[in-house]
Amino acid sequence: MSTKSAKxxxxxxxxxxxxxxxxxxxxxxxxxxxxxxxxxSVRHYDPSYKMTKEEIEELLAVAVQAPSSSNLQPWRFLVxxxxxxxxKLLPIANNxxxxxxxxxxIAVLGDLEGYKNAxxxxxxxxxxxxxxxxxxDFYVKTINDHYGNLSREAASRVAMIDGGLVSMQLMLAxxxxxxxxxxxxxxxxxxxxxxxxxxxxxxxxxxISVGKGVKKGFEKFRLPLDELVTWDxx
Ligand SMILES: Cc1cc2nc3c(=O)[nH]c(=O)nc-3n(C[C@H](O)[C@H](O)[C@H](O)COP(=O)(O)O)c2cc1C
Numbered sequence: 616m617s618t619k620s621a622k623x624x625x626x627x628x629x630x631x632x633x634x635x636x637x638x639x640x641x642x643x644x645x646x647x648x649x650x651x652x653x654x655x656s657v658r659h660y661d662p663s664y665k666m667t668k669e670e671i672e673e674l675l676a677v678a679v680q681a682p683s684s685s686n687l688q689p690w691r692f693l694v695x696x697x698x699x700x701x702x703k704l705l706p707i708a709n710n711x712x713x714x715x716x717x718x719x720x721i722a723v724l725g726d727l728e729g730y731k732n733a734x735x736x737x738x739x740x741x742x743x744x745x746x747x748x749x750x751x752d753f754y755v756k757t758i759n760d761h762y763g764n765l766s767r768e769a770a771s772r773v774a775m776i777d778g779g780l781v782s783m784q785l786m787l788a789x790x791x792x793x794x795x796x797x798x799x800x801x802x803x804x805x806x807x808x809x810x811x812x813x814x815x816x817x818x819x820x821x822x823i824s825v826g827k828g829v830k831k832g833f834e835k836f837r838l839p840l841d842e843l844v845t846w847d848x849x
Contacts, residue, residue: 619710620709622709622801623709623710625801626709626711626801627710629658629833635830635831636830637830637831638828638829638830638831639655639657639795639828639829639830639831639832640653640831641793642790642791642793645791647787650787650790650791651787653790654786654787654790654796655795655831655832655833655835656796656797656798656832657713657795657796657797657828657830657831657832658711658712658713658797658830658832659712659713659716659828659829659830660713660716660717660718660795660824660826660827660828660829661716661826661827661828661829662715662716664718664826664827665696665718666696666718666719666794666825666826670792671694671696671718671719671721671825673788673792674785674788674789674792674794674825675692675721675785677784677788678781678782678784678785678788679781679784680784681777681780681781681783681784682780683777683780683781684773684776684777685730685733685758685762686736687729687730687732687733687736687758687762687777688729688732688736688777689725689726689727689729689730689773689774689777689778690723690724690725690726690774690777690778690781690820691724691725691726691817692721692722692723692724693721693722693724693811693813694719694720694721694722695719695720695721695722695811696718696719696720698715700811701714701715701720702715703810704720704802704807704810704811704822707802707803707806707807707810708720708799708801708802708803708807708822709801709802711799711801711824713797713799713824714799714822714824716824716826717797717824717825717826718825718826718827719824719825719826720822720823720824720825721785721822721823721825722807722811722819722821722822722823723778723781723782723785723819723820723821723822723823724778724813724817724818724819724820725771725773725774725775725777725778725817725818725819725820726774726816726817727767727770727771727774727816727817727818728816729762729774730758730759730761730762730763733754733755733758733759733762734755737751737754737755738751771818774818774820775820778820778821779820779821782798782820782821782823785823785825786798786823789825794825794826794827794828795825795826795827795828796823796824796825797823797824797832798821798822798823799821799822799823799824800821800822802819802822804818804819807819
């Protein structure tokens with residue numbers, strides 16, 4: 616009898632879909648439209664390819680240019696690049712091979728108390744002369760009143776939305792740099808929190824494997840726009 620969980624089986628089957636042996640496309644130009652069109656979820660990586668800390672930071676630095684609710688930037692990142700830590704993560708993430716083969720797994724996290732940085736964030740605007748102290752104080756008070764009183768569920772929703780935006784930007788940045796990624800929701804969030812000693816205020820948004828892909832993702836199919844778009848009102 617198989618010991619694989621249904622989810623693990625489902626995630627393994629993805630790799631049995633008609634996959635070509637071709638490598639992910641090397642982009643000749645990194646025009647935004649090309650990068651966005653060519654990004655694929657890649658699940659096969661060169662395990663010998665290691666990214667440097669600087670390379671990972673370069674991607675994160677551009678990812679955090681993403682917009683966020685009240686500019687509170689509640690995203691946090693746990694970069695898992697140590698092989699032993701990746702092995703620890705493997706069973707928590709349904710034994711998805713990309714966890715151990717890609718250069719790093721970036722756990723995108725959301726800080727449910729991200730609003731506590733409001734003073735720092737808006738204080739910087741005052742220092743740069745783009746906001747008066749008075750407006751800053753008003754903003755910070757309003758933010759504290761609003762975000763400080765959200766239920767955990769509502770705060771989590773904000774963290775997930777902002778975390779999704781930063782994740783997308785990270786994946787596109789990687790593609791523009793000739794690297795590949797796959798976003799992953801197929802992991803046990805509770806076990807993850809326990810295994811990596813996640814502080815109470817942080818929750819996982821998604822895991823992203825990043826590295827040098829060796830097999831491109833399967834062909835894209837997207838629903839046609841006319842099935843997705845309504846103009847003006849339903
Ligand atoms: C939130 C989220 C969770 C995902 N979880 C997984 C996952 O656990 N494992 C996996 O192999 N792919 C995962 N994917 C990748 C999707 O299967 C993939 O984005 C989709 O099939 C479209 O293919 P493309 O990314 O190549 O365009 C996830 C994608 C998203 C956005």
